[in-house]
Amino acid sequence: MPNEAIVYSGPYEVGRLRRRRDRRVEEYLFRRSIRTHVAMPDMTPSRIAKLVLYFIVFFVLLATFTGGMALLVMAYRLPPDMPISKKFPGLCAVPGKWVGDVKHIVWSDENQSELGAIRRQMSRAVERYGLEGQRRLMACNLDDSWGYASGKPCVLLKLTQALGFEAITYDHGITLPDHAPDELYNYLSDLGLEARMNRIWVHCRHKKEEGLDVQFEFVPERFFDAEYLFATKNVFVNLTADDETSTYTEDPALRRIIGVQFKNIPPNTDIFIKCEVWAKNIPLYMGSVRFHVRRTGPVHPTTPLLLDEWYE
Structure with a gap:
């Protein structure tokens, strides 16, 4: 059969070389995962106390901000005819x-x-x-x-x-x-x-x-x-x-x-x-x-x- 009639299905690669390449890729991924992995710290009593304190501070700041915005809206945006005040009939x-x-x-x-x-x-x-x-x-x-x-x-x-x-x-x-x-x-x-x-x-x-x-x-x-x-x-x-x-x-x-x-x-x-x-x-x-x-x-x-x- 002449060489012109041969249809190549892809680049030729020896199985031994392919296995060696795959092994190098697996080793690289393993070493990279070791470098980027962060282990979960232990839940000690001091760590639990810190988390509770962080939550308390967060909600206190959120309540302060929300209350301040509500007071600003009530003072400058709502009309003086408040629902609790006496009204005249229509x-x-x-x-x-x-x-x-x-x-x-x-x-x-x-x-x-x-x-x-x-x-x-x-x-x-x-x-x-x-x-x-x-x-x-x-x-x-x-x-x-x-x-x-x-x-x-x-x-x-x-x-x-x-x-x-x-x-x-x-x-x-x-x-x-x-x-x-x-x-x-x-x-x-x-x-x-x-x-x-x-x-x-x-x-x-x-x-x-x-x-x-x-x-x-x-x-x-x-x-x-x-x-x-x-x-x-x-x-x-x-x-x-x-x-x-x-x-x-x-x-x-x-x-x-x-x-x-x-x-x-x-x-x-x-x-x-x-x-x-x-x-x-x-x-x-x-x-x-x-x-x-x-x-x-x-x-x-x-x-x-x-x-x-x-x-x-």
Whole structure:
């Protein structure tokens, strides 16, 4: 066979030389492992004490660092209104959807899906008070749709809970600030002295426009009774019982909700309403709610339709 026809499978190596090379590599790896090997020291009592001391120092430094960072965050990043400090109440309302800081209430007298959504919102707000709450707000729900089916919609205003808060009320019209509405001043001036004491007043007004005269009716009254209003539970003497020592327990949350009924709502008109609570230590930006109310209705054409038979 000629040499050109031979195909070599690899470099030729004698077995004896290969074994000698492998032995040298094994000896080299063994010597290197001896140089780099670090034996585990014995766990003597002194070594255990050192490890425990290292762990204690590490966790003390970690706790110090974490506590320092927490104090810095609390001092410079958290707002001054801390959870442990006393707060003043705010004003919330149902129904409607928030769009920015304005609550939009849009409905139609004949749209049952819109009326059903409003009824569900109102029912969720009132059901926690049971039959007593329904009885208190009955004048708002005479049509079983909270007035939205009869064109007299009703909204519920509720003061949020602030335990331990004591409202400082306006007991005389002369004590109202200069920016107070004249209607509220006249209302307080017409009341007797006993009817003005210890009450957080509610006032609603609408944006004045030509041909628009929205009337407001408050259910059951135009105020929140401030006596023990922000307590968890009140105990009162039962004056109707024969026994003078008998008492009854009241949940003050029931007195923190009232209804406001809007009347003379024209269809297809954007109406802007603002409701406020007035007390000396409740800021107006917390005790006010703005509404955008629109009652939709069918639009009748103002020009006659052009029928094909008119051209015959």
